[in-house]
Every structure is written in structure tokens, then in C-alpha cells.
Amino acid sequence: MGRTKLSFNIEDLFSGEIRQDEPMSGHTSLRIGGPADLMLFPEDPVSLKNLFIAARREDIPVCFLGGGTNMLVTDRGIRGMVISLRAFGNIDITRDSDSEKAVLYIGAGVLMAQLHGFAKKNGLSGIEGLAGIPGTVGGAAVMNAGSFGTEIKDVIESVGVMDMDGDIKRYKADELDFGYRSSGLQKDVIVLDLRVVLQKDEPDRVGGRMREFIARKRASQPIGEASCGCVFKNPHGDAAGRLIEAAGCKGMKSGNIEVSNLHANYFINRGGGQCSEFVELMNAVSLKVKENSGIELEPEVRILGEAA
Ligand SMILES: Cc1cc2nc3c(=O)[nH]c(=O)nc-3n(C[C@H](O)[C@H](O)[C@H](O)COP(=O)(O)OP(=O)(O)OC[C@H]3O[C@@H](n4cnc5c(N)ncnc54)[C@H](O)[C@@H]3O)c2cc1C
Structure with a gap:
């Protein structure tokens, strides 16, 4: 082992x-x-x-x-x-008392795609802008995932966590220090579940808006390819993809990792790529952006594991 x-x-x-x-x-x-x-x-x-x-x-x-x-x-x-926590996969409507809102309990292992399917089927609105973001609900809360002006924090009422002593606590959204692709949910707690508040709407209208956002995502991002989404965070007032493109990095390669030609903030593994190649490309791209614009890019991707 x-x-x-x-x-x-x-x-x-x-x-x-x-x-x-x-x-x-x-x-x-x-x-x-x-x-x-x-x-x-x-x-x-x-x-x-x-x-x-x-x-x-x-x-x-x-x-x-x-x-x-x-x-x-x-x-x-x-x-x-x-x-x-992929076994923590339940979604339930916990409170449905008023005619406008529903509160959902969502296990941390639920996939965002499953949550979107549930919201569409039950006519629940508020997360359409997040349609097409892969991964789990737990990961989305930790990262405060967002797109098209919506962030997951916008719909979170509270988050259940377990700390490293095994104690379970529940935090309200305003206690969790959510920021741009960041949260107060750090390494010393694991997210068990989210309570999310959504607005009632017609299933067809919710589904229609989700389809629209997914189509926009497909047109601008290489979502069918092996990537980790955006490699770098957008610096204040600018887009990392625009800066990377302006620095002439589209199509740049390190081994089997390549800067996407569709969206320059996506690096694609063309098959058999290594972490070392990915990091090399991140360093080369950051350097070019710094030389070209003076801006230092900050990684959005999280790096885990034993260093070489
Ligand atoms: C094609 C593509 C498109 C993307 N588009 C977007 C986008 O539009 N917007 C966006 O914000 N992101 C986007 N992403 C990035 C990514 O999908 C999101 O950050 C997502 O929310 C990560 O969820 P995950 O479950 O995969 O988390 P992981 O990548 O597995 O983990 C992310 C972090 O969360 C921690 N974590 C995960 N689960 C838990 C838990 N239960 N408890 C505590 N810590 C946990 C991990 O340790 C890690 O630090 C995209 C990625 C891809 C591949």
C-alpha cells in the first residue's frame, strides 16, 4: 500500500x-x-x-x-x-412550505449535473448559470464555483461539515467567507452537505435557460476535452484567458499539454500528459503574461500530491 x-x-x-x-x-x-x-x-x-x-x-x-x-x-x-464522499449522494426537498421557494438538502457527493437534472425536473430556479460546471456539489461549495454571473454561494443557505475530530457543525452561508473561487471551507473540514434555496418556476423555463447557458459554454470553452477548467483566476477587472491570448500563448505546448485554441485559460491534456508538463506550461504562460502585461496570474487549479 x-x-x-x-x-x-x-x-x-x-x-x-x-x-x-x-x-x-x-x-x-x-x-x-x-x-x-x-x-x-x-x-x-x-x-x-x-x-x-x-x-x-x-x-x-x-x-x-x-x-x-x-x-x-x-x-x-x-x-x-x-x-x-461520492456515497453521500442524496437530494431531498426539505422545506417546501411557501409557494415561491424550496429548500433542498444536497449530499456533498451529488454531481452538479444531477442537481441540475433535479432542479429542471422539479421546476426550481437559481442555478441555471452554473449548468455545465462539472464535479460535485461539495467541490463547488469549496471553490465557490460560478459562471455567467451566478456563484453557488448565491443559493447556499448553510453547509454541514465534519471537522478532523469527527464533530459535525453547520455554518450559515454568511459565516463561510465566500469569495471569487474561494471559501472559508479549508483543509481542516470536509463538506458533508449543502442546504440550498431555489425559487419555484416552470420546469420548461428552467430547462430552457439551462440549455442556453450550456450552449454558450460549449461555444466558448473546450468542455469535452481533458482539462481542469480555468487554470488561472481572472485578475481584478480583466480575464486571464484574454491576457494569455494577448501574450501569444494560444497553442503553446509542453509535452502533451497544450493551451487551448478555443479558450486560452484552458490547458488540454492531449493524452498521456504529466503533471510536470502541466506545471512547466503554467510557469511558461505566467512568465509570458507577466512580460506582456505586468500582471501576475494566480492559479485557480488546486495542486495536490507529493512534489517531484
Ligand atoms: C470542462 C470544465 C469546465 C469548468 N467550468 C467551470 C466554471 O464555469 N466555473 C467554475 O467555477 N469552475 C469550473 N470548472 C472547475 C471545476 O469544475 C469547479 O471548480 C468544481 O466546482 C470543482 O468541483 P469538484 O467536485 O470536481 O472538486 P475537486 O476538483 O475534486 O476539488 C476542488 C477542491 O475542493 C476540495 N473538496 C472537494 N470536495 C470536498 C468536500 N466534500 N469537502 C471538502 N473539500 C472538498 C478538494 O480537496 C479541492 O481542494 C470547470 C472544470 C472543467 C473540467
Whole structure:
């Protein structure tokens, strides 16, 4: 099991799937990443709590993965445990008392696409602008995912989390310090669920708006290719894609990683690309943008794993 050695039998304290030496390239939209020593898919909060307590006792590093759609994992992979809450996959309408609003409970492992399907079917409006963003609801909350003027924080009422002692807490949205592609939900808590408030509307109208936003996304972003979405955050008052294009970086390559010709803030893995190539391209592009515009780009993609 990689380099992480356990002095206990993990099956004794845990329900859910356990994978050892699991290639992270199979769990990231970039298709990049070496093996994680242990990848765990707890099925309930008690199993998750037991994992946290055992990891602390054994001094094993723990990290979290949603859909892996904003993630660059190093070629050496991840030492310790990677935890996925894909089994936390329920969506329920918890309060539907007034004629205008509904409050949803959404497990952290629910895919954004599933949430959009649910909202469309039930005629619930407020997240149409986020249609087409891949990954999970938990990852979206951590990243405060957004597009076309909507951010997930706009509809969040509260977020349920577990801390590393296994204690469950619920935070209101205004306690979570949401910013542009950032939140106060950091490495020391795992997101268990979201409560989201949506407005009632006609299913056809909700579906129509989602289709419109997806069509706009498809026209401007290479969403069918292996990428992590935008590599860099937009600097204040400008767009990273515009700056990268203006610096002449469209089509630039490092090994099998290439700056997209459709949207310059997307880097595409053309097949077999490595994290080292991706980082090399990030550095080369940042340097060119700095030379051309004086602006220092800040990564949006999160890098995880053992450095080379
Ligand atoms: C084609 C494409 C298009 C995209 N378009 C957009 C866009 O329009 N707007 C946008 O904002 N983003 C976009 N993205 C980026 C990405 O989809 C979002 O950031 C998404 O919200 C990440 O969710 P995820 O579940 O994949 O998170 P991951 O990439 O798995 O993780 C992201 C971060 O959240 C943490 N995390 C994940 N789940 C949990 C949890 N349950 N508890 C605690 N921490 C957790 C991880 O440790 C990591 O730090 C795009 C990506 C792709 C590939």
C-alpha cells in the first residue's frame, strides 16, 4: 500500500470501498496523477469519523477529492488517504412550505449535473448559470464555483461539515467567507452537505435557460476535452484567458499539454500528459503574461500530491 502503513485493520472501523495504490489519473478530469496510497469511499458519517480519528492517531495525512475537475495531482501521487464522499449522494426537498421557494438538502457527493437534472425536473430556479460546471456539489461549495454571473454561494443557505475530530457543525452561508473561487471551507473540514434555496418556476423555463447557458459554454470553452477548467483566476477587472491570448500563448505546448485554441485559460491534456508538463506550461504562460502585461496570474487549479 504505497508508503502509508497502517497498524490497524481499516475494515474494522469503516463501511465503504477501499482502494490501494489507486491511480489518480482515473479520478481527475485532466487524466493526470500518480497513485494515492489509499483511496476511501466512506458510506456514512460514522465511518468518516472513525477514519479521521485513526488518521490522526497514526499521523496519516488526509485530503479530499470531489469530482477531481479542479485538480492537478502530481506524478508521484498522494501519500496518505484520499477521501471521496461520492456515497453521500442524496437530494431531498426539505422545506417546501411557501409557494415561491424550496429548500433542498444536497449530499456533498451529488454531481452538479444531477442537481441540475433535479432542479429542471422539479421546476426550481437559481442555478441555471452554473449548468455545465462539472464535479460535485461539495467541490463547488469549496471553490465557490460560478459562471455567467451566478456563484453557488448565491443559493447556499448553510453547509454541514465534519471537522478532523469527527464533530459535525453547520455554518450559515454568511459565516463561510465566500469569495471569487474561494471559501472559508479549508483543509481542516470536509463538506458533508449543502442546504440550498431555489425559487419555484416552470420546469420548461428552467430547462430552457439551462440549455442556453450550456450552449454558450460549449461555444466558448473546450468542455469535452481533458482539462481542469480555468487554470488561472481572472485578475481584478480583466480575464486571464484574454491576457494569455494577448501574450501569444494560444497553442503553446509542453509535452502533451497544450493551451487551448478555443479558450486560452484552458490547458488540454492531449493524452498521456504529466503533471510536470502541466506545471512547466503554467510557469511558461505566467512568465509570458507577466512580460506582456505586468500582471501576475494566480492559479485557480488546486495542486495536490507529493512534489517531484
Ligand atoms: C470542462 C470544465 C469546465 C469548468 N467550468 C467551470 C466554471 O464555469 N466555473 C467554475 O467555477 N469552475 C469550473 N470548472 C472547475 C471545476 O469544475 C469547479 O471548480 C468544481 O466546482 C470543482 O468541483 P469538484 O467536485 O470536481 O472538486 P475537486 O476538483 O475534486 O476539488 C476542488 C477542491 O475542493 C476540495 N473538496 C472537494 N470536495 C470536498 C468536500 N466534500 N469537502 C471538502 N473539500 C472538498 C478538494 O480537496 C479541492 O481542494 C470547470 C472544470 C472543467 C473540467
